[in-house]
Each structure stands twice: as C-alpha cells, then as structure tokens.
Amino acid sequence: MNKKVALQDLGLKDYKDTWDYQELLFQKIVDLKIQNRRSGTTTETPNHFLFVEHPHVYTLGKSGDINNLLVNEAQLKEKEATFYKINRGGDITYHGPGQIVGYPILDLDNFFTDIHKYLRLLEEIVIRTLAEYDLKAERSEGETGVWLDVGTPFARKICAMGVRASRWVTMHGFAFNINADLGYFDLMIPCGIKDKSVTSLNVELGKKEVDMEEIKQKLLYHFNDLFEAELITKKAEV
Incomplete structure (x- = not known):
C-alpha cells in the first residue's frame, strides 16, 4: 500500500487542459492495476493531488440537468466563461479565479476501498480547515459538499464536490470558494439546489481577500492527517 502522494500546484490553468491531464494520470493508474491483475504482479500504484485555479467555467455532471445553467452560449461568451459536460457525479458547478480546486487522483486500494468514506473525508478536510477560522462548517444530509448554517434559512454552500x-x-474532487466572485453563481442553479445560496471564505471573514496559499497548506495538513498520507511536492508537469 503506497501512501505517498505526488502534489502538483498547476496555478491558473484551463479547465479542459486540466481535465485531460487528470484523465492521463487516472488512466495510467487504472492500466497499471489491470496489468498487475493479469500478470499476477504487485507493481506499486502512484497517487496524485492537483491544486489548480480555473478561468471562469461551468461543468455539468453525468446526471445533471442542463436547465440548471441559466445562460446561453452568447451570454457565456459575454461573461468570458466556458461550459463542459463531464464524467463526474453531481449536477452543475462553477469554477473560477479565487477558488481553490483540489483533484486527488488516488488508488483507494492504497488507503481504503469505500467511496462514501472517501467523500466524507474530503468534506472533513474542508470542515477542519474552516474550524481554524472559527467557522462551524457542516454536512447537509443528502447534499454532498460543505455548508454553513445547515438547517436554517441562511444555509449556504462554501465548498462543492x-x-x-x-x-x-x-478523479475530480472539490471546489472551495476563497475569494470567489459570487456573481457567477447567479448564472446557474448550484448543484441543482434552488433554495440555498453560495458563499466564499472572504465574505464569511469580512475580508477583501484571504491568503489562498495559507488555505492550501491547511488543507494539505488535514489531508495528510485524515488519509495518513505522505505528500511529495513535484514541479507542475503541465
């Protein structure tokens, strides 16, 4: 069981280019696992964790409803945003500047084989990070992601997954709003949920801007702790 995880921070990167890169890393691990099974070998499988910030983009999951995107192609162009239908779970999501996106590409055979546990631990990473800023973040039953003021009329999502x-x-992962332009969320029904709003950490803290590098370090600390992983920083390859 290889607990080492190669960390790459890709900076500001086009969504499609990053998706292609994820697919490449993902497929290499899958192919190695197939090869191991066929040949009876036990070659160690790698793990990756990508940090990235995307230009404005909307993505729709496999089971998502295109009607949850409230603008047409011309309006997207006017907002300098793009749109992709992709192969993750969930409905519609926005990515953009001021948001930390994390893509763990892990062989869970190296950690635990439980997707439900995996999602709950991703949420827990963000919940523990927000606790360091005296914010009580929670899960909302039946709604993946991290929320504030769950069970009240003021419930709002701060991290989508x-x-x-x-x-x-x-592959794929989480999108954590740090200094996000919340106006872009008005162009969709976030995750297909009509009666709840979206927020960003800078808004919750009453700051113009929050240090994103500081947040990344906190996220990585909690990732290491919860997954019992060993992060190894690599130079970005794309």
Whole structure:
C-alpha cells in the first residue's frame, strides 16, 4: 500500500487542459492495476493531488440537468466563461479565479476501498480547515459538499464536490470558494439546489481577500492527517 502522494500546484490553468491531464494520470493508474491483475504482479500504484485555479467555467455532471445553467452560449461568451459536460457525479458547478480546486487522483486500494468514506473525508478536510477560522462548517444530509448554517434559512454552500471512481481510482474532487466572485453563481442553479445560496471564505471573514496559499497548506495538513498520507511536492508537469 503506497501512501505517498505526488502534489502538483498547476496555478491558473484551463479547465479542459486540466481535465485531460487528470484523465492521463487516472488512466495510467487504472492500466497499471489491470496489468498487475493479469500478470499476477504487485507493481506499486502512484497517487496524485492537483491544486489548480480555473478561468471562469461551468461543468455539468453525468446526471445533471442542463436547465440548471441559466445562460446561453452568447451570454457565456459575454461573461468570458466556458461550459463542459463531464464524467463526474453531481449536477452543475462553477469554477473560477479565487477558488481553490483540489483533484486527488488516488488508488483507494492504497488507503481504503469505500467511496462514501472517501467523500466524507474530503468534506472533513474542508470542515477542519474552516474550524481554524472559527467557522462551524457542516454536512447537509443528502447534499454532498460543505455548508454553513445547515438547517436554517441562511444555509449556504462554501465548498462543492463531485468525483468519479473506477477500479477504486478517483478523479475530480472539490471546489472551495476563497475569494470567489459570487456573481457567477447567479448564472446557474448550484448543484441543482434552488433554495440555498453560495458563499466564499472572504465574505464569511469580512475580508477583501484571504491568503489562498495559507488555505492550501491547511488543507494539505488535514489531508495528510485524515488519509495518513505522505505528500511529495513535484514541479507542475503541465
């Protein structure tokens, strides 16, 4: 069981380019697992964790409803945003500047083979990070992601999640609003949920801007702790 995880921070990167890169890393792990099974070998499978910030983009999961995107192609262009229908779970999500996106591409055979546990631990990473800023974040029953003021009329999502897994290999991940332009969320029905709003950490803390590098370090600390992982920083390859 290889607990080492190669960390790459891709900076500001086009969504499609990053998706292609994820697919490449994902497929290499899957192919190695298939090869191991066929040949009876036990070659160690790698794990990856990508940090990235995307230009404005809307993505729709496999079971999502296109009607949850409230603008047409011309309006998207006017807002300098793009749109992709992709292969993760969940409905519609927005990514953009001021948001930390994390893509763990893990072979869960190296950790635990439980997708439900995997999602709950991703949520817990964000919940523990927000607790360091005296914010009580929670899960909302039946709604993946991290929320504030659950069970009140002021419930709002601060981190969205959607993953894909095959042969216990994961891809996609979480989108954590840090200094996000919340106006872009008005152009969709976030995750298809009509009666709840979206927020960003800078808004919750009453700050113009929050240090995103500081947040990344806190996220990685809690990732290491919860997954009992060993992160190894690599130079970005794309």
